[in-house]
Amino acid sequence: MDSKELLKIAVKACDDKRAENIIALDMKNVSLIADYFLICHGNTERQVEAIAREVKDKVEESGLEVKKIEGLEQSRWVLVDLDDVVCHIFHKDERQYYNLERLWGDADSVSEEELSIATEG
Template sequence: MTIKAEALLSLVVNAAEDKKAHDVIALNLKEISLVADYFVICSGNSDTQVQAIASEVRKQAEQKGVRIRGIEGMDTARWVLIDMGDVVAHIFHREEREFYSIERLWSDAKVVEFS
């Protein structure tokens, strides 16, 4: 089963919000990068919350038949990256998100608005 990038983006955002992720934003990278169409960036207040968010994103994506290409950082839960091809989720511990500030690194990307 194939899911379109926009549907996957919505699924990832909803999964993160289901686990009370903080400051969820999505960046549209279509015009500026070959890495992915979208980045979803969010944070949790503890290692446990970061792992819970990442697990929920993975679970919901897999239920829709999305192939997870890679997951990094689950052991330390400071910055978990989930590569789903068109969408890459970055789930940070609050402190790491402030330190790395990847939104600033990708400042050319447009922020996707959600209803």
């Protein structure tokens, strides 16, 4: 499975748990960390945790391994490392504070059309 397909699985999982403002940054020409950063937020700690667990479950159902999950204890910023895709799931207040979209402003955004493909089925 390529990183774009993995991104689509993660986007669908986030959407299934009603994550807000889901965006993906194409990191291939910007960083060696991952091919994509997926960024979204929930409005409560409980929702942030539910989103992170859904990403984990859907990725594992696809036969892939979750490398690491950090931040579940407080559920203010949960990082789900899928190797080629890194999911940043924020509480809405933390997302505004850290503003990863601006920090990684050199990265191209994955188009809404490409992301919506993942949320159709």
